[in-house]
Amino acid sequence: MPDGQQGLLLALEVMVQRNVSIAIESGGHSSNPGASNIAGGITIDLAKFNTVTLTDHDQSVWIGPAARWSDVYTFLEHHGLTVSGGRVGHVGVGGYVFGGGFSWFANQHGWTCDSVLEFEVITPNRRLLHARKDWNGDLFWALKGSLGAFGLVTAIKLPILPHREVYGGPIGYAATEASALFDALHGLNLNAGKDLRSQGYLSFGWSPSATGVEYTAYLLNIAGNEAPPAFENFTSMSSIHNGMREMTIKESANEIARSNPLGYRRAKFTLTAKSSVEAMEVVRRTVEDFINVYREDLAGDKRLGVTLQPLTMPHVSIGDNIFSLKPEDGPLLLISAEIWWKDATRDKMLDHYSKELYGRMIQGLGDKHWHPWLYPNYAAKWQEPFSGRVMPDRTRRSLTKVREKYDPDGVWKRLVPGVWHID
Ligand SMILES: Cc1cc2nc3c(=O)[nH]c(=O)nc-3n(C[C@H](O)[C@H](O)[C@H](O)COP(=O)(O)OP(=O)(O)OC[C@H]3O[C@@H](n4cnc5c(N)ncnc54)[C@H](O)[C@@H]3O)c2cc1C
Numbered sequence: 167m168p169d170g171q172q173g174l175l176l177a178l179e180v181m182v183q184r185n186v187s188i189a190i191e192s193g194g195h196s197s198n199p200g201a202s203n204i205a206g207g208i209t210i211d212l213a214k215f216n217t218v219t220l221t222d223h224d225q226s227v228w229i230g231p232a233a234r235w236s237d238v239y240t241f242l243e244h245h246g247l248t249v250s251g252g253r254v255g256h257v258g259v260g261g262y263v264f265g266g267g268f269s270w271f272a273n274q275h276g277w278t279c280d281s282v283l284e285f286e287v288i289t290p291n292r293r294l295l296h297a298r299k300d301w302n303g304d305l306f307w308a309l310k311g312s313l314g315a316f317g318l319v320t321a322i323k324l325p326i327l328p329h330r331e332v333y334g335g336p337i338g339y340a341a342t343e344a345s346a347l348f349d350a351l352h353g354l355n356l357n358a359g360k361d362l363r364s365q366g367y368l369s370f371g372w373s374p375s376a377t378g379v380e381y382t383a384y385l386l387n388i389a390g391n392e393a394p395p396a397f398e399n400f401t402s403m404s405s406i407h408n409g410m411r412e413m414t415i416k417e418s419a420n421e422i423a424r425s426n427p428l429g430y431r432r433a434k435f436t437l438t439a440k441s442s443v444e445a446m447e448v449v450r451r452t453v454e455d456f457i458n459v460y461r462e463d464l465a466g467d468k469r470l471g472v473t474l475q476p477l478t479m480p481h482v483s484i485g486d487n488i489f490s491l492k493p494e495d496g497p498l499l500l501i502s503a504e505i506w507w508k509d510a511t512r513d514k515m516l517d518h519y520s521k522e523l524y525g526r527m528i529q530g531l532g533d534k535h536w537h538p539w540l541y542p543n544y545a546a547k548w549q550e551p552f553s554g555r556v557m558p559d560r561t562r563r564s565l566t567k568v569r570e571k572y573d574p575d576g577v578w579k580r581l582v583p584g585v586w587h588i589d
């Protein structure tokens with residue numbers, strides 16, 4: 167057994183005996199309280215578990231959970247290879263993969279967790295196990311989408327893909343184009359089956375220094391096609407700036423990372439809707455009303471951002487994860503909102519505002535547009551991706567069985583408060 171894992175097992179044993187609260191950190195990107203650092207407890211910082219090693223005659227790669235996607239791409243591009251990984255360079259591999267993982271290959275390979283070949287994991291009952299489809303298959307399945315509920319993962323094996331030049335980048339638009347942009351985004355979602363290689367999302371943001379709400383589409387064709395028909399509706403509109411160009415996935419990941427600066431405090435939440443232009447209009451109106459009401463409190467160092475992402479039928483049809491999304495649900499729209507600020511004395515107020523915005527949005531969407539699914543990687547701690555409202559009972563029962571087998575004493579629920587648990 168490698169030394170690092172042995173050390174983790176011993177440390178975990180002591181923490182369990184002493185009943186110490188634990189947080190586990192890979193990339194540290196979660197803004198949920200207690201997720202990747204903890205007051206009055208111990209943070210297990212996996213920083214040293216960050217190696218990237220080719221294996222299986224360069225057909226797959228073992229990645230340490232604390233590696234960042236930019237490091238993974240740098241290493242693999244050097245060998246002419248890539249993986250279906252994160253779109254943002256500084257995000258950690260660990261949390262991203264266990265919470266699902268939305269990559270530029272989603273239409274072809276599903277969530278990043280769907281591609282995983284094998285996990286190395288320390289279970290809550292302190293065993294170091296390998297989990298893959300034909301070995302501890304129940305644990306393998308449960309790890310895909312549960313964001314740390316079933317143990318501490320020390321390595322992840324993903325299949326290799328050939329490296330490629332991609333074509334894409336950000337395009338900025340004035341708010342007057344919003345309706346046309348919603349139409350284009352819905353079209354991209356509906357038509358995904360015709361071109362699996364073209365993907366994109368739409369963000370709009372508000373900050374006190376900006377004159378109004380600004381829209382940015384980030385589009386990327388992973389085959390390097392400069393003008394796929396799937397992007398026509400976006401590129402034929404009048405834009406403020408167009409940063410689309412030939413690049414590598416690493417360059418794109420670093421570019422998106424730069425537009426997501428670190429060092430802010432954050433409050434976030436997510437919602438899912440049945441994709442339609444009308445649902446996007448509801449989101450826009452809700453945010454605009456919210457900004458109008460709270461404009462003064464949102465002044466200073468604060469920003470508000472909303473991202474709309476197609477969850478296409480090809481994407482959700484792939485993979486054996488815990489999400490229970492089905493193509494019959496139709497094309498869905500993943501909505502995420504985030505408020506950013508720097509002044510710690512504002513924490514309580516802005517958490518409260520984030521919940522207020524959520525309440526308004528869910529009310530605006532109503533039964534007509536709302537879909538119960540929750541994406542764990544974007545969810546606030548107070549949202550519940552394992553609840554009966556989100557997850558079918560059959561899935562919950564299977565997860566309970568896995569929990570009873572690998573955590574019979576309920577150690578994780580008692581000691582790891584920053585993640586969601588299954589009873
Ligand atoms: C700027 C930004 C951009 C993002 N872009 C994307 C995107 O393009 N696509 C997408 O899908 N998501 C995206 N996300 C969401 C991101 O995937 C999640 O926040 C993810 O959980 C972060 O992983 P991490 O390892 O960096 O975080 P961490 O905070 O270290 O971990 C997150 C959670 O996972 C648990 N965990 C971490 N490592 C382990 C482990 N080894 N074993 C057990 N449990 C563990 C932690 O306890 C914690 O609760 C983005 C987030 C940010 C802030």
Ligand SMILES: *[C@@H]1O[C@H](CO)[C@@H](O)[C@H](O)[C@H]1NC(C)=O
Binds near residue numbers: 185580
């Ligand atoms: C362990 O800690 C938890 C959370 O702090 C507490 O609720 C529980 O009573 C403790 N159990 C023991 C056996 O000390």
Ligand SMILES: *[C@@H]1O[C@H](CO)[C@@H](O)[C@H](O)[C@H]1NC(C)=O
Binds near residue numbers: 349350357395397
């Ligand atoms: C572009 O927009 C038109 C008009 O709304 C629509 O019919 C078409 O399907 C869209 N094309 C794509 C590729 O989304």
